[in-house]
Amino acid sequence: MATLMSAPELHARLKTGDRTVLLDVRWVLGRTDGQIEYLAGHLPGAVFVDLPTELADHAQPRLGRHPLPSAERFQEAARRWGINDGDTVVAYDNSGSMAAARVWWMLRNAGVSSVYLLDGGLAAWRANGYAVEPGEVIPGAGNVTLGEGNMPAITELEAAQWHSDGVLLDARAGERYRGEVEPIDPRAGHIPGAVSAPTTGNIRADGTFLPADQLRQRFKEMGLHMSTSVAVYCGSGVTASHEIAALEIAGYTAALFPGSFSQWSNNTANPVVVGSEPLGEGAGGADAHAGPSGTSTSAGSSVGG
Template identity: 70%
Template sequence: MPPLIDAAGLHGRLAAGERIVLLDVRWVLGRTDGRERYLEGHLPGAVFVDLPTELADHAQPALGRHPLPSTDRFQEAARRWGINEGDTVVAYDDSGSMAAARVWWMLRNAGVASVYLLDGGLSAWRAEGHLLETGEVSPGVGNLTLAEGRMPVISGHEAAHWHGDRVLLDARAGERYRGEVEPVDPRAGHIPGAFSAPTTDNISAAGTFLPAEELRARFAGLGVTDETPVAVYCGSGVTAAHQIVALELAGFKAALFPGSFSQWSNDAGNPVATGPEPFEGEPAIAGTGRPQTGTATGAGGSVEP
């Protein structure tokens, strides 16, 4: 099942009377006005999805800032959104699919076969001249039953060893990967062995995903091949899902580290590397952001905690 649908294709299917559940996932780190922006204008019939409360459990140092909710909790939310067995689901946002990719991944992981991202999101819909509606949409309760474990994931222990003949991609902004800034997590830097691959490089200026051949060349330049085991993390497991979409478009499968750097950096026993290379730089002292004595070593070596 391809992960994307464009605005013209979605409009045509809706105009033909096809039942499609639309999910509006308006969320950006540091902002809390997603619902207000949804109420001001959304795709006709779209239901608002609150990422912090419906697509995540409460933050826990041992699990990260946005732990995946239990299957039961997620099923309750999916039914509130009006999803029935066999429905097609299309998710979108207004931030280049960075937030909407979270629910795409979660529904795919839960066994929903027909789920798409609206490529370009709200901006693409508007650019096609299609109308928006205002106010809340409250659908009838759906009957969807969710499974679990349909998408690959890795643990923090696996992330620690995901180098050598494997590729670990850090989907955060480059300055966070290098350890120059860290606005939310307790330590700055990256998981030793990871390569910097910001999600913003997956999309065009219009917020649509780059063509498959460009994405494939991008990831090939990071060492990804058809035989390479690939895993992805970000700050809290949200935008890493966007990277998995981009990799799928490029023809590659990838696993998610759900707790991501927020989980990793909260464990003082985990090493953190800084600088532009996977193993270069000085690990940070837990909770201080200051470097400690000692440098990271290459694949097969170690990094001082």
């Protein structure tokens, strides 16, 4: 299954009238203006998807900041977006697919095979000179039937043991991995054994994904081989989905830790380590339980929601 659709490919598809559901998933950690930006201009026919309310349940310390909604709730949302069985779905945002990847992963997990990320998102669409439209799109109700369990995922207990036989990737910004800042979760640092793999390294400056061979080289330098068992987490399971998409482009199948660091760090029994090494360094050690080491809300610190 292909992961990406380019702006010219999508434009050609829409011109021919092929049935396509467009989902606008503009969301950035610490900001609430996604829908305002959507209303100002979006791809023709695109439906706005509110990540905090439609792609997550309410935050719960034992499950994390963005727990996955139930299959029933997600099906209701997908039908509200106008998705029918057999439809092709293309999701996009204006942040390098960091948010759109969440709905891409969830639809794949629910059994929708024809779902893509618009490579480069809204910026790529505009760069090609294609039109946008303002206002809200309210489609007719869809009839899609969704399941669950079609994408690999791991539990908190499995995350604790993953690095023993595989590679656990931390998709957050490097400063959050190292424990230098933590803008939102209760403790700063990373899961012992996790390797730093910021999602920003998966894309070019224009927000499009790196080519497959460059992504393979990137992950190889992190210790991955084609037979490696890979799992990914971030702050709350959002940008980890982006990492999984990049890994898929590179030829890997990776598992998601849905609760991610927000779930892990809320459990005081879980060790948190600091520093640039997977198992920690210096005084941090494997038993470090330090509180947040900063309250930065810079763009870099926010990566990994």
